[in-house]
Amino acid sequence: DTGVSQDPxxxxxxxxxxxxxxxxxxxxxxxxxxxxxxxxxGPEFLTYFQNEAQLEKSRLLxxxxxxxxxxxxxxxxxxxxxxxxxxxxxxxxSSLAGRSGNTIYxxxxxxxxxx
Amino acid sequence: xxxVSQHNHHVILSEAASLELGCxxxxxxxxxxxxxxxxxxxxxxxxxxxxxxxxLVKGIKGFEAEFIKSKFSFNLxxxxxxxxxxxxxxxxxxxxxxxxxxxxxxxxxLAVQP
Numbered sequence: 289d290t291g292v293s294q295d296p297x298x299x300x301x302x303x304x305x306x307x308x309x310x311x312x313x314x315x316x317x318x319x320x321x322x323x324x325x326x327x328x329x330g331p332e333f334l335t336y337f338q339n340e341a342q343l344e345k346s347r348l349l350x351x352x353x354x355x356x357x358x359x360x361x362x363x364x365x366x367x368x369x370x371x372x373x374x375x376x377x378x379x380x381x382s383s384l385a386g387r388s389g390n391t392i393y394x395x396x397x398x399x400x401x402x403x
Numbered sequence: 404x405x406x407v408s409q410h411n412h413h414v415i416l417s418e419a420a421s422l423e424l425g426c427x428x429x430x431x432x433x434x435x436x437x438x439x440x441x442x443x444x445x446x447x448x449x450x451x452x453x454x455x456x457x458x459l460v461k462g463i464k465g466f467e468a469e470f471i472k473s474k475f476s477f478n479l480x481x482x483x484x485x486x487x488x489x490x491x492x493x494x495x496x497x498x499x500x501x502x503x504x505x506x507x508x509x510x511x512x513l514a515v516q517p
Contacts, residue, residue: 330507
């Protein structure tokens with residue numbers, strides 16, 4: 289088990305630019321999650337996939353955000369027309385539904401700074 | 404609203420001191436409860452979880468937590484902390500028995516002085 293990996297780990301972008309983050313879950317995990325964490329706060333749920341289907345989206349996920357998991361393996365999270373308020377850590381996580389109580393394993397996160 | 408409260412934002416202890424971090428959840432129905440730890444520069448790791456059964460849950464690294472339904476609490480404890488326990492600790496809840504969407508508290512930063 290190589291863990292959940294995320295890329296890039298850090299991204300600095302100018303306001304108005306688009307950014308994309310990639311997440312590779314633990315192999316064979318069928319669920320994949322995106323969370324967002326700002327300084328001084330705990331992670332906040334954004335969305336999750338079971339295989340390639342996006343089953344739930346938080347109201348935090350505005351229409352500038354889009355997540356995909358086209359083949360049920362890796363996932364991308366794209367933020368269009370970034371705003372300063374998008375600056376945060378974007379966490380990816382994965383789990384195997386039905387196994388070990390669906391324990392969720394987190395990646396190290398991708399830091400986004402919008403200037 | 405469904406929420407998780409962690410009232411201790413910063414805790415400073417000396418090595419060998421006992422630890423108790425508070426966590427309260429807001430929902431009276433079925434709830435799954437978790438404690439995660441984040442060591443400096445590392446990812447969130449699961450310490451322990453409670454789904455049902457024995458309300459005293461033992462986790463990794465000598466941590467335990469007790470689910471007290473009447474108090475809506477799931478406090479984390481360790482009888483004797485070590486310097487290596489310095490980290491941020493997050494309590495989380497899956498309401499309605501959910502395991503796919505967790506509500507996290509704001510975290511408690513623990514500093515253990517050698």
